[in-house]
Amino acid sequence: MSRVADKVVLVTGAGSGIGRASAKLLASEGATVIVTDVNRAGGLETVQQIGGNARFEEQDTAKEADWKRIIDDIMAREGRLNGLVNNAGIAGPFPSSFEGESLDQWRRILSINVEGVFLGCKYGVPALRASGGGSIVNMSSLAAFLGTPDLSAYGASKGAVRQFTKTVAMDCARKGYKVRCNSVHPGIIMTPMGEHILPSEKARERTRQRVPIGHFGTPEDIAYGVLYLISDESRFMTGAELVIDGGMNSI
Numbered sequence: 001m002s003r004v005a006d007k008v009v010l011v012t013g014a015g016s017g018i019g020r021a022s023a024k025l026l027a028s029e030g031a032t033v034i035v036t037d038v039n040r041a042g043g044l045e046t047v048q049q050i051g052g053n054a055r056f057e058e059q060d061t062a063k064e065a066d067w068k069r070i071i072d073d074i075m076a077r078e079g080r081l082n083g084l085v086n087n088a089g090i091a092g093p094f095p096s097s098f099e100g101e102s103l104d105q106w107r108r109i110l111s112i113n114v115e116g117v118f119l120g121c122k123y124g125v126p127a128l129r130a131s132g133g134g135s136i137v138n139m140s141s142l143a144a145f146l147g148t149p150d151l152s153a154y155g156a157s158k159g160a161v162r163q164f165t166k167t168v169a170m171d172c173a174r175k176g177y178k179v180r181c182n183s184v185h186p187g188i189i190m191t192p193m194g195e196h197i198l199p200s201e202k203a204r205e206r207t208r209q210r211v212p213i214g215h216f217g218t219p220e221d222i223a224y225g226v227l228y229l230i231s232d233e234s235r236f237m238t239g240a241e242l243v244i245d246g247g248m249n250s251i
């Protein structure tokens with residue numbers, strides 16, 4: 001139970017779903033977890049479920065000032081940052097084709113899903129470096145590989161996260177920073193976001209039949225991938241894509 005012992009790890013959007021499961025698993029494997037979210041009640045609930053080794057901070061990942069405050073605070077209080085999980089994200093209204101998408105809606109989704117990840121890397125990397133190196137996990141999606149006609153801005157945002165992850169990984173590697181950066185690509189996971197995209201049992205059944213492994217994933221299925229990438233077990237891995245999707249990307 002110590003795969004990430006003594007590591008300080010920041011998990012954004014950890015008040016729900018995949019972020020919460022990742023925060024809980026990281027803490028159960030010995031990490032001190034900083035849980036952040038715009039949803040205060042959800043974040044506090046995660047910390048309570050962890051029951052020690054965790055604290056909550058309110059953070060909007062799309063806001064630069066919030067990143068400065070959170071990272072400064074971690075360096076002042078915990079004295080180090082060893083891992084960063086850029087998990088916070090939104091899907092936006094469903095369905096939304098590009099022809100119907102408003103520019104405001106498009107920008108809102110990209111500002112959280114892409115600019116939030118950019119800011120996380122921009123402010124996280126110096127702290128990870130100052131802590132002797134570390135690992136960043138950027139939460140992308142299966143949507144980064146496919147056309148997503150009903151989630152146009154979301155698909156574009158996750159494609160950007162996939163590519164930007166490699167840029168950060170290569171830049172850190174060539175500069176000798178000892179900071180790794182990888183993306184995780186979940187398939188369909190039954191979190192509040194997954195339920196929002198597939199609201200009816202009929203839609204779920206239809207979609208479930210398209211998953212080669214025969215069922216949807218759980219937040220814990222993704223959390224195990226996050227744990228591996230944050231741990232030193234993945235020390236030779238950077239710029240990689242970890243697809244956890246029940247086989248959907250192989251169809």
Ligand SMILES: NC(=O)c1ccc[n+]([C@@H]2O[C@H](COP(=O)([O-])OP(=O)(O)OC[C@H]3O[C@@H](n4cnc5c(N)ncnc54)[C@H](O)[C@@H]3O)[C@@H](O)[C@H]2O)c1
Binds near residue numbers: 139142191193
């Ligand atoms: N559920 C899926 O099927 C699925 C599939 C692929 C990728 N993902 C990705 O996984 C990540 C987590 O999704 P989830 O399914 O757990 O969704 P979720 O809606 O259950 O959780 C997302 C969390 O992010 C928080 N959040 C939203 N905007 C924020 C902001 N600006 N700043 C801080 N926190 C913010 C929300 O309050 C919420 O607690 C997202 O990036 C999502 O795109 C999910």
